[in-house]
Amino acid sequence: MSIYLPIAEMSVNLLVLLAMGATVGFLSGMFGVGGGFLITPLLIFYNIPPAIAVATGANQVIASSISGAIAHFKRGTIDFKLGTVLLLGGMAGSSVGAVFFALLRSLGQLDLFVSLIYVVFLGTVGGLMLVESLRAIRRTRNGTAPALRKPGQHNWIHRLPLKMRFRTSKLFVSIIPVLGLGAGIGFLAAIMGVGGGFVMVPALIYLLKVPTNVVIGTSLFQIIFVTAYTTVVHSTANQTVDVVLAFALMVGGVAGAQYGAKAGQKLRGEQLRALLAGLVLLVALRLGFDLFVRPASLYMLSPLGES
Amino acid sequence: MKAILLLLAATGLWSSAASAQDAPNQPETVQTQPVQTQAAENIQIGLSTDRIAITSDFSGADLTIFGALDNIDPLLARQGRYDVIVALEGPTRPVVVWRKDRILGVWTNTQSATFVNVPVSYSVATTRVYQDVTSPESYRQLSLGPDNIYLAPAEGTSPATLDEFRAALRERKKATGLFNERIGGVHFLSQNLFRATVALAPNVPVGTHRARAFLFRNGAFIRESSTTLSIQKAGFEQSIFEAAHDYSFFYGLFAVGLAVLTGWAGSIVFRRE
Numbered sequence: 001m002s003i004y005l006p007i008a009e010m011s012v013n014l015l016v017l018l019a020m021g022a023t024v025g026f027l028s029g030m031f032g033v034g035g036g037f038l039i040t041p042l043l044i045f046y047n048i049p050p051a052i053a054v055a056t057g058a059n060q061v062i063a064s065s066i067s068g069a070i071a072h073f074k075r076g077t078i079d080f081k082l083g084t085v086l087l088l089g090g091m092a093g094s095s096v097g098a099v100f101f102a103l104l105r106s107l108g109q110l111d112l113f114v115s116l117i118y119v120v121f122l123g124t125v126g127g128l129m130l131v132e133s134l135r136a137i138r139r140t141r142n143g144t145a146p147a148l149r150k151p152g153q154h155n156w157i158h159r160l161p162l163k164m165r166f167r168t169s170k171l172f173v174s175i176i177p178v179l180g181l182g183a184g185i186g187f188l189a190a191i192m193g194v195g196g197g198f199v200m201v202p203a204l205i206y207l208l209k210v211p212t213n214v215v216i217g218t219s220l221f222q223i224i225f226v227t228a229y230t231t232v233v234h235s236t237a238n239q240t241v242d243v244v245l246a247f248a249l250m251v252g253g254v255a256g257a258q259y260g261a262k263a264g265q266k267l268r269g270e271q272l273r274a275l276l277a278g279l280v281l282l283v284a285l286r287l288g289f290d291l292f293v294r295p296a297s298l299y300m301l302s303p304l305g306e307s
Numbered sequence: 308m309k310a311i312l313l314l315l316a317a318t319g320l321w322s323s324a325a326s327a328q329d330a331p332n333q334p335e336t337v338q339t340q341p342v343q344t345q346a347a348e349n350i351q352i353g354l355s356t357d358r359i360a361i362t363s364d365f366s367g368a369d370l371t372i373f374g375a376l377d378n379i380d381p382l383l384a385r386q387g388r389y390d391v392i393v394a395l396e397g398p399t400r401p402v403v404v405w406r407k408d409r410i411l412g413v414w415t416n417t418q419s420a421t422f423v424n425v426p427v428s429y430s431v432a433t434t435r436v437y438q439d440v441t442s443p444e445s446y447r448q449l450s451l452g453p454d455n456i457y458l459a460p461a462e463g464t465s466p467a468t469l470d471e472f473r474a475a476l477r478e479r480k481k482a483t484g485l486f487n488e489r490i491g492g493v494h495f496l497s498q499n500l501f502r503a504t505v506a507l508a509p510n511v512p513v514g515t516h517r518a519r520a521f522l523f524r525n526g527a528f529i530r531e532s533s534t535t536l537s538i539q540k541a542g543f544e545q546s547i548f549e550a551a552h553d554y555s556f557f558y559g560l561f562a563v564g565l566a567v568l569t570g571w572a573g574s575i576v577f578r579r580e
Contacts, residue, residue: 002366002509006544007551011366011509062566067574108405108416116413228563235559239551243562244363250566254573291413297482299475300405300416 007242008052014248016046021252025064028253029260030267031276032068032216034061034195034223037122039249040114041283048245050111054101055234055241056249057193061227063250064257065195065220072217079168079214083221085175086200089182090189090226097190098233105238108302112291117191119288125198126280133273140270169210169218177208182222189230195223198280349377350391350522350532352503360541367484367509370395370430374520374532376499383524384498390433390440390523391493392451393503395536397428397485398514401461404472404479420472421461427512428485429453430505432492441526449528451521453477453486484508513538 003014020042028035036057043053072078104110160174181203185196200219204210210218235241264272352374359370372393379389402425405416431452433440443455450457458473480486485508493503503520519533540548550558 002364004361004363004365004540004544006540006547009510009512059562059566062563063570063573066567066570070571070574108403108419112413112415228566231563231566232556232559235551235562236555239555241551241559241562243547243551243558243565246562247565247569250569250573254570255577258573258577293414294409295407295414297479298407298414299472299479300407301476301479302403302405303400 003244003248005048005242005245007240008048008245010048012046012048012245017245017248018252020046021060021249022256023252024249025253025256026260026263027256027279028064029257029262030264031260031272031279032264033197033201033276034065034220034227035253036061036189036194036196036227037118037192037198037280038283039253040193041118041287043245044111044114049240050114051101051105051238051240052242052245054114054191054193055231055238056246058189058195058227058230058234059241059243059246060249060253061193061195062224062231063246064253065197065224065227067254067257069217069220069224072220075217077214078217078221079166079210080221081164082166082169082171082178082210082214083218083225085164085178086182086185086218086222087225089179089184090186090222091229092179093183093186093188094190094226094230094233095186096183097187098230098237100187101191101234102238105302108300111300114192115287115291117188119284119291121188121192121199122280122284123288125202126277126284129202129273130277130281133270133277136270137274140268169214171208171210173208181207182226185222186226186230189226190233193230195227197223198276348379348389348522348524348529350520350530351375351377352393352518352520352532352534354518354534354536357535358537358539360539361511361513361544362541363544365509367511368507370505370507370536372503372505372518372520374501374503376501376522379499380524381498388525389495390435391501391503392431392433392440392521392523393493393505394432394451394519394521395428395430395505395507396426396517396519397512398516399424399426401425402476404476406472406475418468420464420468422458422473422476423461425458425476426456427514428508428516429456429480430486430507431488432503432505433488433490434493434495434501436490441523441528445526445528449521449531453481453488483510485510507538511538513540 001014002011004011024035024038027038039060040053040057043057044050104113160176162174162176163172164175165172185200188194188196188199197219200222201215204215204219205212231241352372354372376389383389401421401423403419403421406418407414408417437452446452446455454477458476460469477486487506487508489504489506492505493501495501516536516538517533518536519531521531522529539545
């Protein structure tokens with residue numbers, strides 16, 4: 001059953017898109033992530049032009065993050081003030097990212113850069129997460145209590161100026177690292193078509209020492225707005241958002257996410273983190289493999305003067 | 308695959324004078340032809356419609372074009388000495404061909420060549436295998452066939468690697484199905500009536516396509532006839548495309564709204580009992 005994508009200008013199999021959305025939705029529901037880091041590479045493997053895969057991936061992340069965000073909103077586990085400061089940085093980062101994206105595309109290096117940045121980020125984050133979660137699993141086996149947050153401990157980040165109080169997170173921290181983190185995530189959102197949850201969550205926990213219970217909600221809140229902003233920026237600057245493609249992925253995604261969430265409740269936190277780390281590393285390896293192995297064709301065509 | 312049937316419009320719309328003007332690079336055979344026989348053979352093709360709409364279930368199609376020959380020599384026709392090649396050329400766009408080389412172990416786009424006016428798609432149907440129709444020089448002169456279509460490099464392209472990149476461009480276009488050929492895709496229904504079937508790839512570009520029919524006699528090019536065909540997206544697809552380009556900001560907002568609604572609706576539909 002094929003469907004014609006009006007922006008990608010190609011005909012693809014609708015069932016493949018729905019299955020792709022459902023699989024990623026299941027995993028994102030299970031692990032509580034947006035799934036953009038899976039959907040964008042999958043679309044690229046499926047021969048969707050990277051420019052469209054990235055912009056449409058960002059669009060799809062909104063749908064997969066919204067139900068989680070609603071749940072956290074009801075529970076009151078969103079730090080709106082922290083989320084807003086992150087978002088301000090995110091918008092700046094996303095705008096810079098979209099311009100950089102257009103520049104790379106005109107230089108013919110977009111595909112390489114997208115692959116490289118995926119390998120570097122997924123590899124690093126996946127590796128760190130794997131080490132951390134395996135350590136946590138060993139600790140629980142040995143019976144020692146995990147100690148994620150040590151209240152008295154401060155790092156160099158807490159010595160920066162321009163401090164601001166975030167009541168929900170019980171934090172008093174400089175806004176410089178918060179804006180910087182937001183900008184970095186926004187940049188990644190524009191280049192990689194991801195929400196950035198896989199960078200945001202560890203950064204909030206380990207760098208800013210945000211309490212774990214507000215981390216996910218705040219991250220989702222920020223992700224929704226950054227990906228929404230990214231979608232509009234890509235749509236305006238590059239006309240690369242394909243709503244037909246995005247909608248097919250979303251429909252599969254929201255259905256899969258509900259079942260994934262149920263499956264996720266059966267697993268312990270550190271087990272989930274170890275599995276997610278494994279998955280992230282697999283995607284990184286798969287993309288890395290393509291970088292180093294001689295491609296089937298050494299040649300690539302690209303339209304001239306696309307901005 | 309569904310077949311789009313375009314019927315013959317056997318009227319004298321395409322006069323021989325017009326087709327001679329269309330192709331100023333025709334080889335000498337055209338000019339010398341009237342001297343040899345009382346009236347030169349002529350070829351005409353016609354389309355019953357001048358536009359095709361791509362609908363949401365489009366997955367490629369076969370396009371059938373009918374055509375007729377005039378003033379043919381019945382004896383030669385009986386001996387099968389007439390050949391027809393039909394080519395459907397898509398809209399042209401500039402294309403950059405990149406070549407990957409290994410840098411620090413990573414395959415990176417390094418060298419590139421730019422070609423101006425490359426047809427996005429190019430579909431050919433022939434009566435017989437290429438070498439039985441006419442000579443390689445003739446194909447080159449006519450710029451006919453995926454391997455012979457002339458691809459003009461942009462100014463400043465290095466001549467050293469030009470052939471390599473030109474071959475790569477053809478190879479990539481063929482690999483994606485945008486350049487395709489159907490040997491034996493032209494059938495004679497009678498001595499002077501023929502039917503050509505060319506393939507439209509699933510990713511056929513929208514825009515104005517030009518159908519060209521080339522007539523050969525005894526391996527010599529006689530005459531060409533051409534007509535245009537507009538391939539467009541159907542209503543819904545076209546509206547989306549236009550919205551994305553003309554109202555890109557609001558289109559982006561719409562995409563965001565759609566995502567929010569879908570995610571929200573999903574969380575309600577699948578809410579745990």
